[in-house]
Amino acid sequence: MSKRKITSTNNINREKLIDFCGMMYAIDLLGGRWKLIILYKLEKRTLRFSELKKIIPGITDRMLTLHLQELERDGLVERTVYAEVPPRVDYRLTGSAQSLIPIWQQLEHWGVAHKKSWETG
């Protein structure tokens, strides 16, 4: 995450696909290991960093930080910093991310159904 060599074939391919294809753009924003879970946890309410950490089992500080930064950069979450000590920062979905909610719900539904039918043959 976060270190991309802009001249690599890999990155050039990525950009071309993102460019001509809204799907790929969307998947690119949502495809990180923890991104959808973060968004999903924020679906109901604003949460602070430490709350997200608690309710997402297995995530580390670094991964949470990186993914939140990208989500913010990409316009999916909003970050609010309070001038307190110790620091307090909270995160909420943007309007754009909220309009994604029905889509990821369908994805969830499809995923569960596909997995079940696939596992049972």
Add this chain to the structure above:
Amino acid sequence: MSKRKITSTNNINREKLIDFCGMMYAIDLLGGRWKLIILYKLEKRTLRFSELKKIIPGITDRMLTLHLQELERDGLVERTVYAEVPPRVDYRLTGSAQSLIPIWQQLEHWGVAHKKSWETG
């Protein structure tokens, strides 16, 4: 692709998320660099390997092979081999993949809209 160390933390996290979360399962199936474009190209009709290669700019033999293999393994495409020389193989969407079509169309729609609104501020 295709070589995973099953004892790595990375893979353990992946499996946990996939397991309890249909969204993550879905994203895991669709997240490869070329997967959604392949599926998208197959939306209208069956295509053979060489046709896919022609209409997906920039993809290499190896990437096309790998992604098609995974899509087949995951129940999203069906492969048919004809006993001819030179060989002929074609690919089509499974029923399960077809039920995904409306979802990726929404994703496409959201992606285009989000990109536009994000780029123009």
Add this chain to the structure above:
DNA sequence: CTCATTACTTACATTTTTGTGTGCCTCTTA
């Protein structure tokens, strides 16, 4: 004065994905 708290950052290591180049097989056509 020491320690805990919170939201990070930094350097580094490991794992995973993607890309490059070559080779193979069986027949057909030139």
Add this chain to the structure above:
DNA sequence: TAAGAGGCACACAAAAATGTAAGTAATGAG
């Protein structure tokens, strides 16, 4: 006799994502 077509496989290289461990700042509690 040679070249080509189609759909791969293989070994290797590079890039990207993820994980680990440690450290930082400001302040208030004890």
